[in-house]
Amino acid sequence: MPVLTRLIPSPVVVDIRPGALDDLGSVLADERISHSGKLAVAVSNGSGARLKERLAPALPGASWYEVGGGTLDDAIRLAGDIKAGHYDAVVGLGGGKIIDCAKFAAARVGLPLVAVPTNLAHDGLCSPVATLDNDAGRGSYGVPNPIAVVIDLDVIHDAPARFVRAGIGDAISNISAIADWELANRVNGEKIDGLAAAIARQAGEAVLRHPGGIGDTDFLQVLAEALVLSGIAMSVSGDSRPSSGACHEINHAFDLLFPKRAAAHGEQCGLGAAFAMYLRGAHEESAYMAEVLRRHGLPVLPEEIGFTDDEFVRVVEFAPQTRPGRYTILEHLDLTTDQIKDIYADYVKAIGS
Ligand SMILES: [Zn+2]
Numbered sequence: 001m002p003v004l005t006r007l008i009p010s011p012v013v014v015d016i017r018p019g020a021l022d023d024l025g026s027v028l029a030d031e032r033i034s035h036s037g038k039l040a041v042a043v044s045n046g047s048g049a050r051l052k053e054r055l056a057p058a059l060p061g062a063s064w065y066e067v068g069g070g071t072l073d074d075a076i077r078l079a080g081d082i083k084a085g086h087y088d089a090v091v092g093l094g095g096g097k098i099i100d101c102a103k104f105a106a107a108r109v110g111l112p113l114v115a116v117p118t119n120l121a122h123d124g125l126c127s128p129v130a131t132l133d134n135d136a137g138r139g140s141y142g143v144p145n146p147i148a149v150v151i152d153l154d155v156i157h158d159a160p161a162r163f164v165r166a167g168i169g170d171a172i173s174n175i176s177a178i179a180d181w182e183l184a185n186r187v188n189g190e191k192i193d194g195l196a197a198a199i200a201r202q203a204g205e206a207v208l209r210h211p212g213g214i215g216d217t218d219f220l221q222v223l224a225e226a227l228v229l230s231g232i233a234m235s236v237s238g239d240s241r242p243s244s245g246a247c248h249e250i251n252h253a254f255d256l257l258f259p260k261r262a263a264a265h266g267e268q269c270g271l272g273a274a275f276a277m278y279l280r281g282a283h284e285e286s287a288y289m290a291e292v293l294r295r296h297g298l299p300v301l302p303e304e305i306g307f308t309d310d311e312f313v314r315v316v317e318f319a320p321q322t323r324p325g326r327y328t329i330l331e332h333l334d335l336t337t338d339q340i341k342d343i344y345a346d347y348v349k350a351i352g353s
Pocket of ligand 1: 122123170243248265269
């Protein structure tokens with residue numbers, strides 16, 4: 001008999017709304033994630049202190065752990081600190097680094113993770129991957145998906161604008177990533193997971209076409225949902241394919257070639273996506289993407305994040321080496337330096353300055 005359905009690894013709770021944090025304890029109790037209220041809450045030692053002050057009275061059974069940064073050592077230390085506490089769950093409350101530390105620590109001690117992001121900088125908040133700095137640079141560690149994702153849009157309103165805007169670039173880049181996947185399917189017969197592609201594409205399109213901005217709660221709702229859905233799309237396909245193509249290779253190349261000067265992940269991915277769409281000949285889509293990114297105050301030209309044109313050409317040339325085995329428009333065209341220069345000049349003209 002054929003398999004007539006499949007289970008999708010996804011959080012039990014997705015709670016995205018203004019004021020969601022005020023109900024965190026009762027939501028976790030109602031959903032049987034934490035009946036006793038015994039939670040290990042990981043926060044940053046910076047802005048986390050403010051949130052701790054606000055939340056502690058509502059979570060009387062919680063223990064609070066300050067996490068230094070986003071390194072593997074920080075995550076291992078956190079796991080060591082919480083392992084004897086007999087907690088129901090680990091809560092990662094903060095930006096991407098805190099959540100990734102909490103994800104890894106929770107996996108190590110066999111507890112479920114509740115992700116409570118305080119900004120929307122990228123789509124890692126609900127993904128089965130923890131990105132941590134290690135002795136060799138940076139590593140991606142497979143971990144279980146969060147059991148719950150709680151995003152308080154009031155908290156997001158108060159986050160630094162740059163860390164909210166960046167998520168727009170990461171969400172929109174799904175559209176370019178899916179185009180790369182379809183290209184690999186046409187040229188190499190790589191199998192597309194249609195459900196993962198649909199989820200990721202709709203997430204990207206919803207953000208691309210939304211008329212609002214980061215000051216509007218309804219836009220933040222769509223953006224937060226899009227980033228959660230992108231993470232679920234990656235769980236469905238079992239890899240980052242639905243949300244990562246040439247756009248992300250360009251992003252990784254910025255990080256690897258210029259580790260000290262790299263901009264935010266989502267900023268680089270958005271720029272990479274607008275350029276990748278141009279490379280594949282989707283000139284109208286590229287121009288529209290650039291227009292939307294600009295409207296949100298995101299970069300569409302390398303100079304807007306402090307890079308020269310020549311440096312960008314180097315980035316594009318190096319990009320395919322960052323993800324061996326992934327076939328995108330960059331590997332497909334296999335451009336020479338001069339060809340990249342020419343196409344980049346055309347892109348600049350096409351999107352205007
Ligand atoms: Zn990304």
